Amino acid sequence: xxxxxxxxxxxxxxxxxxxxxxxxxxxxxxxxxxxxxxxxxxxxxxxxxxxxxxxxxxxxxxxxxxxxxxxxxxxxxxxxxxxxxxxxxxxxxxxxxxxxxxxxxxxxxxxxxxxxxxxxxxxxxxxxxxxxxxxxxxxxxxxxxxxxxxxxxxxxxxxxxxxxxxxxxxxxxxxxxxxxxxxxxxxxxxxxxxxxxxxxxxxxxxxxxxxxxxxxxxxxxxxxxxxxxxxxxxxxxxxxxxxxxxxxxxxxxxxxxxxxxxxxxxxxxxxxxxxxxxxxxxxxxxxxxxxxxxxxxxxxxxxxxxxxxxxxxxxxxxxxxxxxxxxxxxxxxxxxxxxxxxxxxxxxxxxxxxxxxxxxxxxxxxxxxxxxxxxxxxxxxxxxxxxxxxxxxxxxxxxxxxxxxxxxxxxxxxxxxxxxxxxxxxxxxxxxxxxxxxxxxxxxxxxxxxxxxxxxxxxxxxxxxxxxxxxxxxxxxxxxxxxxxxxxxxxxxxxxxxxxxxxxxx
Numbered sequence: 001x002x003x004x005x006x007x008x009x010x011x012x013x014x015x016x017x018x019x020x021x022x023x024x025x026x027x028x029x030x031x032x033x034x035x036x037x038x039x040x041x042x043x044x045x046x047x048x049x050x051x052x053x054x055x056x057x058x059x060x061x062x063x064x065x066x067x068x069x070x071x072x073x074x075x076x077x078x079x080x081x082x083x084x085x086x087x088x089x090x091x092x093x094x095x096x097x098x099x100x101x102x103x104x105x106x107x108x109x110x111x112x113x114x115x116x117x118x119x120x121x122x123x124x125x126x127x128x129x130x131x132x133x134x135x136x137x138x139x140x141x142x143x144x145x146x147x148x149x150x151x152x153x154x155x156x157x158x159x160x161x162x163x164x165x166x167x168x169x170x171x172x173x174x175x176x177x178x179x180x181x182x183x184x185x186x187x188x189x190x191x192x193x194x195x196x197x198x199x200x201x202x203x204x205x206x207x208x209x210x211x212x213x214x215x216x217x218x219x220x221x222x223x224x225x226x227x228x229x230x231x232x233x234x235x236x237x238x239x240x241x242x243x244x245x246x247x248x249x250x251x252x253x254x255x256x257x258x259x260x261x262x263x264x265x266x267x268x269x270x271x272x273x274x275x276x277x278x279x280x281x282x283x284x285x286x287x288x289x290x291x292x293x294x295x296x297x298x299x300x301x302x303x304x305x306x307x308x309x310x311x312x313x314x315x316x317x318x319x320x321x322x323x324x325x326x327x328x329x330x331x332x333x334x335x336x337x338x339x340x341x342x343x344x345x346x347x348x349x350x351x352x353x354x355x356x357x358x359x360x361x362x363x364x365x366x367x368x369x370x371x372x373x374x375x376x377x378x379x380x381x382x383x384x385x386x387x388x389x390x391x392x393x394x395x396x397x398x399x400x401x402x403x404x405x406x407x408x409x410x411x412x413x414x415x416x417x418x419x420x421x422x423x424x425x426x427x428x429x430x431x432x433x434x435x436x437x438x439x440x441x442x443x444x445x446x447x448x449x450x451x452x453x454x455x456x457x458x459x460x461x462x463x464x465x466x467x468x469x470x471x472x473x474x475x476x477x478x479x480x481x482x483x484x485x486x487x488x489x490x491x492x493x494x495x496x497x498x499x500x501x502x503x504x505x506x
Contacts, residue, residue: 001295003046003270005230006252010364011265011475012038013194014074014120014175015249016237018084022298024239025077025104026249027054027086028268031474032071033322033360036061037086039077039104043301045239045247045270050319051105054086060099060111063325065353066092068392069472074120074175074235081125085152089119089135096121096135098155112155116148124178124185124208125152132208134187136174139163145176145189147209165212167191168201168219175235178208182279187212190234194266194473197224198234200250200283217276221250221283229254229291232266236283238273241296246273248283253467256366256440261466263391264363265475272296311496312341317359322477324358324390331357331482340375340493343385345482351393351415357489360390360479363438367502370436370478375493377429378403382485384411385492387434389443389460390477394418395470397460399434399445400481401427401492412445412457416464423458431495436478438462 008015012028019025026040026048036055040048055061055072063071075088086108087098096116099108114121118137125131131152139146141163149158167173170191179186184204192198199222203212223233236250251266271284271293283289310318312334323332328346336342341359348354376385378401386400398413402424410425410432425447433448444459463469465476478499482492 001300002292003295005269005271005289005291005293006254006267007046007249007270008040008048008268009264010267010362011477012268012362013251013266013473014235015251015268016074016076016177017239017249018077018079019239019242020079020084022242025079025084026268027075027077029074029473030055030072030322032063032066032068032092032325033474033477034061034063034324034326035322036072037075037088038319041104044298045241045296047300047302049303052319054099054108056108058326060108061090061326062093064092066325067353069474076122076177076237078123078125085123087114087121087123087133089121091119098123114150114155115157116146116161118146120175122177124180126180126208130208132178133157134164134176134178136176137161142166144173145187147178162209164210165189165203168214170197170199170201177237179238184279186281188236188238190236191219192222192224192234194232194235194251196232196260198222198232199224200234200236202281204279215280217280217282217287219287220281221248221271221287221289223252223288226288228288230269230289231255231260233269233289238281241298243297245296246275246281247271247296248273250283252289254366257463259468261463261468263462263466263476264366265467266473308500309496309498311339312494313339320361321359322361323355324360324479325355327355327358331355332359336491337493340495341480341497343480343482343492343494345383345385345484345489345492347483347485347487349483350388350390350396350398350481353393357482358479359481360388360477361499363389363476363478365438365501365503366440368438369498369500369502370438371498372434372480373431373495374401374434375431375495376401376490378408378490380484380486380488380490381405383483383490385482386411386480387436388479388481389436389465390479391465391470392472392474395465397443397445397465399436399447399457401432410447410457414460416469425455425457
């Protein structure tokens, strides 16, 4: 059997994986989106379903007015002695910390801070009871991978931080993961920066603090300078499957235009790991991977297909949905008008580094059709509600109903850095369906008022919302939103939201 990469498409970067029996759990970065650290479950390493988030309260994840690409960086998940541990960095808050839980789909503990500085933390539980904590930082001995021992109950450092490896010479040695395999300590890291020169390298030692010997086959994963549809591979984590085989999860991107630009963000990929005769792991085929690969020899377990439509009939939002930073409780409701998601706009707009009324989900396919039914009768100047194709505060496309100069209008707005275009169209009273057709190189925007004909309003290039243009570490999020310049908002009722992949076009 074969599988298709990425195994988790869309903006799910920096994957980390652990196994408990024949269950696999995976976490990814979430930056300034809330809840934080999406958590996935699989039985076969290929088919994944989201089962929750690790950080679900503002106490665990205070985001304030953090930069969109601030917040949560590079989590690691590990299982030890009946507990799951997720360690990560809030670069806009406490720094490095971990939370723990006996049930990964249940409640996770409050933050347990670790004083070692840096980002991309990881944990190794050794056989003698020692717990080693690694992170990337610019410490007393220069930039590289530092390590200390910690008390896993309190997070207290039991030793000073020590530099254990600088990498092989690539920029930004980061994303450390330490493993104890066949008597050796293997230190896997990323180098080259999370861009087109990205790679995974590895070293080993007979002692946890080294000295570390670099693998002669480094990099053990890299797609730099290749003619391929997958680029920027790196930031890997290893796992041994319950059949004894070895696998790696890692991030990569899928550029869709030339010069290469990508807008879905960094995605989660999977590849087999082979071991050389001299005991070194190699990811994929000599460090390269494909879009279609041979699947693990594990019993396949598929999860139910996601419904195209979310009709907001449940009392809680599904795990796909996220907020921009910590939402204000009055900005959204599933109870005010049962069967609708109600948004009440505040004075924070999509251009601001705050918490607008915003409920979104990651764009996960290069080709898909998106639609939402909006019932919104604004009464005050500056009131607005609709859909946004959101990369960050300076790069987004908006299709919305707006009250302007005493009239209800449809507005199509394209914000690209310091440039902005805005086109308006008359909008009759009553509900309107807002439609976005996503294709690899274009977003096309349409409306359908009151069951009448569909009216196309315009389009926007995907590459103008790409990382290469917009910057940052995130990917495009499609969101329902509302804004009210006066703060006295009319409720915006979203009756349903459709997300339909168009797989064959890709």
